[in-house]
């Protein structure tokens with residue numbers, strides 16, 4: 141990851157005790173290297189530095205005290221000082237979190253009483269559901285869509301197991317959204333190991349979509365997320381490949397984990413989220429969700445102040461906007477879709 145230094149990086153604070161700049165830790169930050177966090181496990185942060193260069197290396201870091209309690213998450217770019225060689229048994233010091241482009245988070249909810257930052261700087265959210273077995277739940281998809289729109293991520297719906305059932309109803313349900321949908325299925329023949337081979341098409345289509353980007357995958361257990369992640373990333377994890385990358389034990393925590401997309405441009409990462417099965421959405425602002433509906437968005441100009449734009453909102457400007465045809469022929473359905481997503485914010489579970 142290249143980064144240019146400028147004067148603001150070497151600013152020296154006025155020193156209360158004397159005129160000399162503090163030599164102890166300030167100058168050290170000038171040597172900082174920037175790394176991408178690929179996993180977090182028990183207070184240890186694994187980062188890739190000098191990505192896609194001959195000097196690329198993976199190192200382990202501990203957070204500096206000056207960071208206090210600011211959460212550092214997968215996808216964060218961080219400044220690292222100290223031993224940044226990445227040699228075995230070395231530990232770098234993580235001194236700063238770079239500004240985040242996007243931030244996927246969850247409010248506290250019934251399943252987790254703490255508000256959490258989940259993943260930083262991702263571009264896309266791939267919502268994985270099975271066409272059947274387990275049955276797809278639109279509540280899950282709606283909540284994930286809201287989380288994506290709120291975080292500024294492009295959502296993508298991946299429907300697996302279409303060999304088991306055609307996802308006709310599900311597709312109809314989301315036809316009004318500007319939502320890219322990919323279908324995948326297996327050959328239907330289970331190998332002796334019990335895992336079925338995915339048909340190549342879907343894997344390649346998805347790879348094209350993910351190429352050059354950072355994509356987070358979310359999905360319930362059993363939908364075939366691991367099958368797809370393995371097809372896209374090779375055996376990095378299946379074989380304990382995380383060892384080779386991080387020099388540490390196989391990834392066992394429930395934290396997110398970034399894996400490289402195989403046969404893709406540098407900077408293409410897939411973030412698997414074994415621990416994330418739901419999103420608390422209490423923090424979400426309906427206006428932010430509206431940014432994903434640019435045909436509707438201008439309609440809120442006539443809304444009363446503090447309008448929530450939902451089914452019960454009196455005199456919501458979106459109603460007249462749609463009635464007057466300004467959102468086009470499909471306007472009413474689009475508004476219904478938007479409001480259905482707003483309902484997902486209020487529903488407490490998915």
Ligand SMILES: Nc1nc2c(ncn2[C@@H]2O[C@H](COP(=O)(O)OP(=O)(O)OP(=O)(O)O)[C@@H](O)[C@H]2O)c(=O)[nH]1
Nearest residue numbers: 300301324325326335336361362363364365366367
């Ligand atoms: N018929 C069919 N089975 C599939 C397909 N994709 C995955 N499977 C099977 O579904 C089961 C679950 O797949 P996994 O990839 O382990 O599912 P997961 O979402 O990672 O689930 P967890 O590992 O519990 O998080 C496995 O037996 C897969 O072989 C598919 O497209 N069609």
Ligand SMILES: [Zn+2]
Nearest residue numbers: 443447449456
């Ligand atoms: Zn309104």
